Amino acid sequence: MNLSIVIPLLNEDESLKELHDWIVKVMQANKYSYEIIFIDDGSTDASWDVITKLKEKNPNVRAIRFLKNFGKSQALHAAFKETKGDVIITMDADLQDSPDEIPELYEMIVKDGFDLVSGWKKKRYDSVIRKNLPSKLFNWAARKTSGVELNDFNCGLKSYHKDVVKNVEVYGEMHRYIPVLAKNAGFSKIGEKVVIHQARKYGVSKFGMDRFINGFLDLISIWFLAKFGKRPMHLFGLMGTIMFIVGFLATGLIGAMKLYKLFIGAKAILITENPWFYIALTTMVIGTQLFLAGFIGELVVRNKPHETRYKIKETI
Template identity: 70%
Template structure:
């Protein structure tokens, strides 16, 4: 199969049929073999019924339905697990992403051999104060932190080689940083393509200003995890040792100063009246706690088990056992030295 289109959605009933018909026209005109995988992230407006109707009309349509709203990252994670295409395209369901971009993205992956191609909505049709300006600040911070020279990290329109999405974990709210996750996993051939952005035709956006606050917090998280996620002792242990040494040296200074004054018969004060006593005490306690935090982090990292972060209610046209077996075979192949 050439292409898998993964579309997470929440209450987008009005746009689904139009989006499906548009994607199908593009695929048929380019003679692509394809599948369209809709992930219903707990919709309450009849989106799932529309997906069921589309699946009856077109066997290429598949669906996953969550019991409740778990978030876009979890929806993408579930979709990535079920895809079968050699190239995976993600896009939003609100018709702001243009399906006509799919052939260009596909060619960049197959002909140019990129691992990931991220869309760049250079000309946007969003509110300047609530979306455009915060988005520019967010993308600037993401570029500085990650080292990736992308203009639009949060664009939903992206293309991936199958190996990329099968080897990254999208969790929490990390869908904004899939290019960073891919880079950290060793997929470095990442490119950007200017794509057409369209104004929302139906309904209203599901994201408010809080998404930028969450985005910056997630940016700090992914920076930390990319540097110390596999070796927390390197950060907490190092800080703990430094703090403990400061406390130990401060305590040594107190002792030497006390002995010096006693030897020269100079007046002395109680140790607890010396401000260095409290500096030594606090820094040694903090140092010990940081060291223990790093030690516990190493233990947790080595004993953790991966649990599902969402519950699926219904599945359409997807053979779960077949996909899981194929995924397991791919993992075995990837683990065999080349």
């Protein structure tokens, strides 16, 4: 199979049929073998009914329905496990991503040899204050932190080689950072393509300040996991050891100064009355705790069980 089109959605019943028909038109024009996988992330409108009717008319449609809203990352993770295509295309269900971009995205994977190609909505129709400026700040921070030179990490329109989606685990709000996850997994040929951004035709945007804040928190998480996720002792153990040594040496120095003053007959206060003694002691305690945190982290990494982060209600 040439293509798997993955479409996560939440309350997008008005746009689904139009999007489906547009995708089918592109698939037939290019003679692609394909499947369309809709992931209903706990919609409360008629989205699942629309998908069911599309499935009745088109056997290439597949769908997953969550019990409740688990988030876009969980939706993508569930769909990636089910894809059968050689190339996987992800796109949003709100018609802001154009299916006409699919052939070129497909060719960049198949002919140009990219592992992943991310869309870049260079000209946007979103609110400048509400979304554009936060998005630019967000993308700048992601580039600096990850080393992946993309202009639009959060663009939903992306194409992947099948090996990429089978070897990255998307969770939390990490769908924004799939290119970073792919790089960390060893897929280094990551490209970018300028794509058309269409104004929202139906429904309302799901973007909010909480998603912006969560995005930055996840950026810190992914940076930490990339650097120390498989070796937490390298961070916590090192910091703990340094702090313990500093505290131990400081305590020894305080004791030595006390003994020296007693030896020369100078006036000396009790060690327990010296505030620096408690600072040194606290440093040793924190250092020990950090070292133990690293040790426990190593145990967790080596014994981490597989965790399912979503519950599927039904599939068709």
